Amino acid sequence: MTPNTHASAPSWHLPKEIDPLVEWSWRHWAVGRGWNRSSKGVLLCPPHASESIPRVEYSPGRSVASSVSEELFSGAETIRRAFIEDAGRGIVRVNVDPGLVWKQLVNLEGEAAAPTDSHERTAWPGEGASPGSTRFPLYDCLALVMEEAWRLSRGELGRQHALPSWPGDKLMALTLTHDVDVIDGYPKWQRLAKSMVVGIQNLIRGRVDMATGEWVRAIQWGVLGKDPFATVPDVLEDDRRLGVNSTFFFLSAAQRGERRDCSYGLGEPYARKCIRGVRDGGMEVGLHGSYRGFDNVKELQDQRLRLEQVLERPVGTYRNHFLRFRPRTSFALLAEAGFRVDSTVGWSPGNGFRAGTCFPFVTWSSGKKEASNLVEVPLIIMEGNLDPRERFATGEDLLGKSCRFIDEVRRFGGVLNVVWHNDRWYHERWPGFVPAYVKLVDMMRPEAWFCTLRDVAAVWEKRFRETVTVKA
Numbered sequence: 001m002t003p004n005t006h007a008s009a010p011s012w013h014l015p016k017e018i019d020p021l022v023e024w025s026w027r028h029w030a031v032g033r034g035w036n037r038s039s040k041g042v043l044l045c046p047p048h049a050s051e052s053i054p055r056v057e058y059s060p061g062r063s064v065a066s067s068v069s070e071e072l073f074s075g076a077e078t079i080r081r082a083f084i085e086d087a088g089r090g091i092v093r094v095n096v097d098p099g100l101v102w103k104q105l106v107n108l109e110g111e112a113a114a115p116t117d118s119h120e121r122t123a124w125p126g127e128g129a130s131p132g133s134t135r136f137p138l139y140d141c142l143a144l145v146m147e148e149a150w151r152l153s154r155g156e157l158g159r160q161h162a163l164p165s166w167p168g169d170k171l172m173a174l175t176l177t178h179d180v181d182v183i184d185g186y187p188k189w190q191r192l193a194k195s196m197v198v199g200i201q202n203l204i205r206g207r208v209d210m211a212t213g214e215w216v217r218a219i220q221w222g223v224l225g226k227d228p229f230a231t232v233p234d235v236l237e238d239d240r241r242l243g244v245n246s247t248f249f250f251l252s253a254a255q256r257g258e259r260r261d262c263s264y265g266l267g268e269p270y271a272r273k274c275i276r277g278v279r280d281g282g283m284e285v286g287l288h289g290s291y292r293g294f295d296n297v298k299e300l301q302d303q304r305l306r307l308e309q310v311l312e313r314p315v316g317t318y319r320n321h322f323l324r325f326r327p328r329t330s331f332a333l334l335a336e337a338g339f340r341v342d343s344t345v346g347w348s349p350g351n352g353f354r355a356g357t358c359f360p361f362v363t364w365s366s367g368k369k370e371a372s373n374l375v376e377v378p379l380i381i382m383e384g385n386l387d388p389r390e391r392f393a394t395g396e397d398l399l400g401k402s403c404r405f406i407d408e409v410r411r412f413g414g415v416l417n418v419v420w421h422n423d424r425w426y427h428e429r430w431p432g433f434v435p436a437y438v439k440l441v442d443m444m445r446p447e448a449w450f451c452t453l454r455d456v457a458a459v460w461e462k463r464f465r466e467t468v469t470v471k472a
């Protein structure tokens with residue numbers, strides 16, 4: 001669909017008595033799709049609202065499905081069945097409780113009862129399965145369905161108003177992030193031994209170039225001290241060369257030690273140098289919350305303060321190591337620990353739209369029944385989930401299948417939030433990943449606003465809070 005600025009934006013208003021959560025959800029749709037507020041038009045209304053409030057209804061022979069692309073609808077079929085009802089006499093009624101949808105998709109309540117994996121995370125449901133909606137941003141699809149219904153009711157089918165743009169008149173946003181799980185090759189001799197083994201494995205696979213690359217790096221390290229895992233400066237250099245602003249997440253242990261959590265400590269001069277280098281390079285620094293501390297507010301506060309001491313600046317952006325996250329409690333916990341932006345909501349074993357949306361969202365505090373001051377920017381693509389068959393293929397086609405997710409974000413004008421771990425800059429071990437990163441940047445440059453998580457969250461939150469609610 002080509003944006004058509006002549007088509008009017010759908011208008012909406014809210015009934016007087018409305019659940020605050022429904023209002024919240026509605027507002028997100030309005031902001032994401034640039035709907036106008038109005039004292040007359042009604043885009044949709046919750047099913048429990050009074051019957052005197054008109055609903056979107058439209059005439060026989062035209063279905064919402066016909067106006068939305070096949071591909072989108074194959075993913076949103078469940079939504080169509082659930083929310084678009086044939087009211088008889090050829091009238092189709094759009095019937096939706098946005099508060100419920102919000103809870104189930106965006107606020108992740110649907111995940112609370114789902115099975116967990118060995119890291120106590122919601123188990124990856126596989127592509128297209130519930131809970132979550134991995135293949136399509138279903139919450140955003142539903143807004144599109146509402147909009148199509150509204151157009152049908154006005155005979156404006158097929159016309160689309162211009163979606164709200166991001167700064168620089170860009171039609172989508174791209175946030176590049178780096179989780180720094182490893183800052184150097186400690187323990188050195190163990191890692192060197194592994195290099196030898198990896199080299200042999202590559203040789204057996206017939207990858208002579210990778211085997212020799214691995215051994216050359218190991219020798220350079222053992223003899224000349226050039227640590228192949230010390231990649232943070234390389235990532236920074238590449239981002240500066242590419243002219244992009246990115247977000248680096250650092251773990252914040254006092255010292256090295258525990259498995260998974262403390263591969264470096266903030267007391268170490270090299271770690272401090274890396275963090276300050278990233279800061280001085282103009283990038284954002286966020287906290288990569290520890291594996292163990294993810295549901296402990298005191299622990300998160302301590303980690304934040306420790307990182308702030310090194311950074312000499314406040315730290316407001318967060319992502320948990322291993323993406324550990326509890327659907328019911330983590331948002332409130334992070335807000336309490338002093339964070340303003342989180343980017344943990346994504347799948348670790350796969351790419352996709354875990355929160356059902358490709359937009360940031362102001363999180364909802366179920367306890368207080370009001371907006372929290374934490375903005376979530378969902379994670380869509382993790383480099384480790386790029387097609388594994390391509391992993392050892394070297395080259396730039398690694399992005400391959402994931403272009404589908406990029407297309408979805410583009411369709412809605414959302415935020416493509418990606419993570420490339422810094423260890424991928426150990427080129428000999430992970431060939432193809434940095435070229436894929438550069439390809440992504442080049443591909444997105446003409447159409448995306450490149451920004452940090454803090455910046456994109458600030459833009460969204462401002463729009464969200466400035467959207468005035470007009471009640472009939």
Ligand SMILES: [Zn+2]
Nearest residue numbers: 179181321322
């Ligand atoms: Zn991590």
